[in-house]
Amino acid sequence: MNIGTAVFAQETVLAPANGTFSLIWLLIALPALGAAILLLGGRRTNAWGHLLGVLMPVASFVVAAFLFAAMLGQPAEERGAVQHLYDWQIVGAFKVPFSLQLDQLSMVFVLLITFVGSLIHIYAIGYMAHDPARRKFFGYLNLFVAAMLLLVLADNYLLLYVGWEGVGLASFLLIGWYQYKDSAAVAAKKAFIINRVGDFGLSLAIMFMFAVFGGVTFETVNAGIGSASEGTATWIGLLLLLAACGKSAQFPLQAWLFDAMEGPTPVSALIHAATMVTAGVYLIVRSNAIFDAAPTARLLVLIVGCISLIWGAIIGCAKDDLKKALAGSTMSQIGYMVVAAGLGPVGYVFAIFHLLTHGFFKAGLFLGAGSVMHANNDKINMRHLGALRTVMMITFVTFGICTLAIMGIPPFAGFFSKDDIIKAAFSQSPVAGVVTLIGAGITGFYMTRIFLMTFLGKARWEDDQHPHESPAVMWIPMVVLAIGATIGGVLMWPSHWLETWLEPAVPYQEHAQTLPEWLWIIITVGTALIGILWAVALYRREVPVTPPAGSLLTRAAREELYGNEINETLTMLPGQVLTRSSVFFDNRVVDGFVNGMAAVVWGVSGALRTVQNGFARSYALTMLGGAVLLVALLVLVRL
């Protein structure tokens, strides 16, 4: 890997926020206020709760757009600002401010979160219309958005951690929305606990930062990383990677993502597109200075990305549950972003680019899946779908556009962002290049399979299914997202706007082009087409309602490549043994010893006891006796 002549632009000190930029806090405060009102207000807010719930992220988006315009009006180097709100905690040299940092990287995240987040909120009005607790649902959604905004706006790692965990809490609440179902409750708990494994990494990384640099703000860490040893940088990098794996469902901490589908579909859209899983990518890109100083850690980022990319894609090929197939796809697409981030300055910008386009098409896909569920009495097994094209035209078209985008077919957004990653990967490591290319082929396969099984072919509906198009409040967001998935490529093509925009916050280094552009297009699109045609060949004929036995790999992929079984064998079983033996040890040995001693003492004191009785008296006497004894002892030793 070459680190080369990367531009370490982030050494510039960001100016304090004033003027328009003193509005930064509002970005978080608005959805946070929404959450507070909706969750504390109780039933009184039922009538208008969902409207307030939508209003808050929309208002936050308006503020974001306003701030974005203001940033555009500034020269590139002066666009970032830090808003110091108050001193959060100060003990000795440990000084952590409650400060928000809005720079170019945060800005694109804020726009994505508030825009896509708002669309999902609007959609949820329709999707959750029949849920008696819809108001609470919007409270949780607002909390989710507020936490994610805090995560991307914090100016230090500890405050980022608050947003990080807030996102985890919101996902816990929303995955477990139908908590009276055991499967949902277990899925929520699982997501939180696996994320806590990642938090272990984040916690230790922050401790490392303080011990090494004496501070935990991005500014302090970036300024000090050049003077730290490579070993230190590697430790911090690896711990941050562990954190990212948890939040972004990357190998080996991916198991929660598939179960997380227990939540209502707007939640899946929120988790997979605008919030949560993108947090890990943000963390790595934000910490680019650390990874640039730690080649080993960065290599591991690349490896994790490669494994996750293929792992998720394979699972996506075998799932019959539409949402779980899409979940596999998320793991795989985030894998692309992690690969790009693992390439260093050659790839950071492309990681963010793909994250943005993915935000649109994956949200579109999940909202489409939700629309399908809504129309089919919550049926989500694709073997009982099919032929929905005939009855759900809008869902069919928007889902189709997003499918083309994720498969990387030009001129849709995913084509540009995925191509950039594949090319950058080939320039740094042929292995990573081949993996990303194969991934593109598999993406073509699983998305075609999903699309064919859901929308085309014969109807395999059951008696209680009466598919119909969703209401406008649901399909309008889908249309908007499909438009984004269509034109999202303009961020980078033809003007390379995103690259220039991010430059002051995220270093970029151009990589050598080995092949002419047209040949790249033939290779990448050709690979995707192979996958697509393969899927067409397999699924264009009748799809059996009962799944066929399948090959060894298919069976493994249906079981999520035995991720759960691996977790159980490696952690849960030993954990259970350890817990049970600890309880046994504590009851029988530790406490047993004490009780045994007590029995002996009681026996002896019972024998010694003559006339005196009563607890207080014997206590006083023992105390006195003991004291006299010890004083005597001390006097003897001393004098």
Next chain:
Amino acid sequence: MTTVPWLTILAVVPLAGALVVALLPKGADLLAKRVALAFSLLVLAGTVFLALQFSADATTQFQFAEQHDWIPAFGVSYAVGVDGIALVLIALSAVLVPIVMIAGWHEADNAVGSVKGYFALLLALEACIVWVFSATDLFLFYVFFEVMLIPMYFLIGRYGGPRRQYAAVKFLLYSLLGGLLMLAAIIGLYVVSAQMTGTGTFDYATLVGLDIDPGTQKLLFLGVFFAFAVKAPMVPVHTWLPDAAGEATPGSAVLLVGVLDKVGTFGMLRYCLPIFPDAAAFYAPVIIAIAVVGIIYGALLAIGQSDLKRLIAYTSVSHFGFIVLGIFAFTSQAQSGSALYMVNHGFSTAALFLIAGFLISRRGSTLIDDFGGVAKVAPVMAGLFLIAGLSSLALPGLSTFVSEFLVLVGTFTRYPVAAGVATLGIILAAVYILWMYQRTMTGEPGDEVRSKVTEIKGREVLAIAPVVALIIALGFVPQVVLNVVNPAVERNMVTVGVTDPPPQVAVAIEGGSK
């Protein structure tokens, strides 16, 4: 400096309250409750008043100091005064006592002991708490350290669950054993002070000023430390706690685990370190190892419990591991973190025990498996229980996170491996809390839960709401407490003669980082 003996007044008020309540006629239960609550609110008001008078950056160690000769022949005096740490712990108990009374309004209604007795004992306990935290004479401290056991013994033994006798006696025996060793050490200390200065004394400042021979320090330290380790409680002398907290009424359990046990960790910070600095440094590695074992072991045991209250008690064993770890890491972050942890843990444990109490009194069982599906029949209660649980697992954004992270980061700068292992505790905490939440709150409610468990009532909300509000507020503005405890910790560090390890890489940023 004020001449009004504020601290004595603060301790005498609840004591007087206890007497008044005890002297009320039999059967006037409601009156007894109201009078007791009024007295506890008076103490709270007094504490707030005192806290507002407290100056965080005073030059003297103790404020509101009083001193009167008591037994001049032995150099014993009645001396009280508070530093920041003592103040916040007194404030903690002043907040919790009325809350415990409101939450446990009917706790004693069907007990063996009388209702007025229960409330009188709570007030008597509060008086002891004020004295034990404000004593600046070691003998006075010891007296209240022991006297405190008596109201607690009766609170468990007369008002507790089916195995209350066993639990109360076990609690008392353990505490007495610790107390005995402490008494010996204190007398030893007296002898040493007599040898070194000519006149024996129990005066805190004089004892801290003594430069005791390291060998003697090691011996005396053990006696004092053992008493505090039992009280805290540390592994392996912790087994009295699950029994005591499991059998006590939820309210008594809150005061036992939330406040009384803090005397142990408070004592380590106040007495063990400054009086025996060499011994403390000598034993620190061993104590840190035991603390880390306690964190993990306590958490594993919590995971394995089938009884709601015992589970909460074991989470505290794990949390006390963090507090002790922070104290013996000898960094300002870790020690301030520990001091803050003592306060935050009090609130989070209070929320857990009290809500568990509401659940148990409704369902008539303490077994986790007898619940399930509560969220469907009592969603607000489930939500509050979740917040209490999240505060126990130190969710960032809640108060406990700040203290736990300060302990860890402060420990890491000196003992990275210990901090690393201790951090595993955050994963285990998620397991024990969320699994408990899942088993009690989620799923379809069974018939018993459906018919018996009702939504949380107004009085109960009144008790829990301030605790939850404090848990959230202190997560975002912990500096309110840190400003008060930081100077006390710094003084401690100076007395012991340690400084924070400097960062490995000197970072110079133009403009400076806030």
